[in-house]
Amino acid sequence: MASYEDQTFEFMKLALEQAKDALANLEVPVGCVIVEDGEVVASGRNRTNETRNATRHAEMEAIDFLVEQWQKNGLSPLEVSEKFSNCMLYVTCEPCIMCAAALSYLGIKEAYYGCANDKFGGCGSILSLHTSCSQLPTSGFASSKKGFKCTAGIMASEAVYLLRSFYEQGNPNAPKPHRPLKQRV
């Protein structure tokens, strides 16, 4: 059986494959896989341009797939919550504040990411939503504020390389250029 470390790289390679697929489709190249009991149960990549919905990040795509799947199998919210608590996320770039919050709400077990996200990162860069520092009294496991373990820097250079190639080719769907905006302020 492959070592723990080998496995981590194997899963991150799959996440990078997803990111490459995003790049090929003119999307910001971020990809992820979700692993339950050592098996990939979902994968996702950015679809913000295609959907014109800037919240369709790789993590959200994979999560929605899982929720739908488990719901189809007749699982209750409590059972779904239990399944998420066994899940690991491998994502090429640090989850943004939105995704980090979502992962905490779902109560996933652990996240591994490639490069840091200096602008939006919710797992240490801007906010630290993965650390559970609840001052509020909470009742019962399933309803309490949850943190998750986060490991950074897995194949970060590969992730950065993809992002760089995307921004060099230019985001065809980017808003208006930034510079004139600043001049107007």
Add this chain to the structure above:
Amino acid sequence: MNRATGGTARRMKNKDEDTESVSPQIIHIPEKPPFLPHLQPTVKVHAAVIEPKDANTLVRKLNQIAPLENLRHVKRVQKKCIGEGKLQLCLLLSTVENDGEVDALPYEILELVKSYQLSTYITKVCKYAATSKEEWDEQCKLWPTSYHPPTYNISGITGFTEEESQSVFNFMRHAIDLATSCVGQVVNAAVIVDPSTKQVIASACDGVISSASPANEVSKEGSCSDYPENLNSSNLENQQTSLLDSSIGEFERVISNVACLHPWRWAVQSLSPSCGCWHPLRHAAIVAIEHSSARDRQLFPDYKLNGEDSIKEDCTLSPSKRQKIMDSDFQSNDRSSESVRPYLCTGCDIYLAWEPCAMCAMALVHQRVRRIFFSFPNSNAGALGSVHRLQGERSLNHHYAVFRVVLPEEVLRNKVVDAKIAGCG
């Protein structure tokens, strides 16, 4: 009526007066936490009394070896009158780290301390630059700072005309009506509005539990320009009465399904459904964004990612010129909306009954919403001032303005909400 500039003072005053009839208010939630002028946060610094003749040399040397990176508003030297017309100069050496041990000062500063035989002491300076004259006056009592009154143009961000205010109140009533449109429970609701046409772009309720989404809809184009004015308010009033009649414990139960208030509680939600579509992350704002992007795809189906048609033509213009054209197109009401496809929710406002959680607040950054209006603060998980303050995170690539809208008929209800939140804090 221009009520949107104040901070805590007006809000607190309002709380004292809320037994009287209170006119609706729009309260700006600023980028940094509001502090009473005499309660501004401070940081500890090393300082030392110096000889006036050494001041220039020491300031120059210190600015080189230990510039005050995060305290740019703080002056290096404090002048004190010590009686009989004598002045004493104190010099700020550096911020205090590692429990304030003088030995922990950087080597270069220690050298200065030795060669000028300075005796150091620890004092406090204000952490953030003053945003008002009152704050500045208080700051200077501790240690002198500089103050730059805001020079940016606040029109369109704050400063609501009477007409704009009325429109804001109407849309907020609409959002609260949606939030209370289910019998026996309250959820969060979101209404995305294009303020240039006063048109509802999309609206949604929490879809975390299946039975809680009666009013999710993508608005059909042109059908809702005067929607808020036509609202049937009986629903709201009924809810209002029943909410006010209920005890605080009852109220707590009634609002326990508001997704942004309890985002971790989805698995044990009181109305546990066995059927239908529930989703732990389908908070009202997320669903409304989804609807607005569906509307975008529906209205502009032929838009190509690589930008054939109009986008290509535009590209021959300079970026700034293109910018101006897009802006003017977007703002003018008489053009058909087909003429320009807006980028995401640029220029749009969103109305939420409750202050959004971190997930929703960040989603609204991503979708480039211009202004957020909410009615009830969310001390459990709110990300626009209560727990986090995303509008003040400078590294984000987009910033919206945030307002709390207080409607008069909710004053009593606010009390119940406040009591409830205080009770679990």
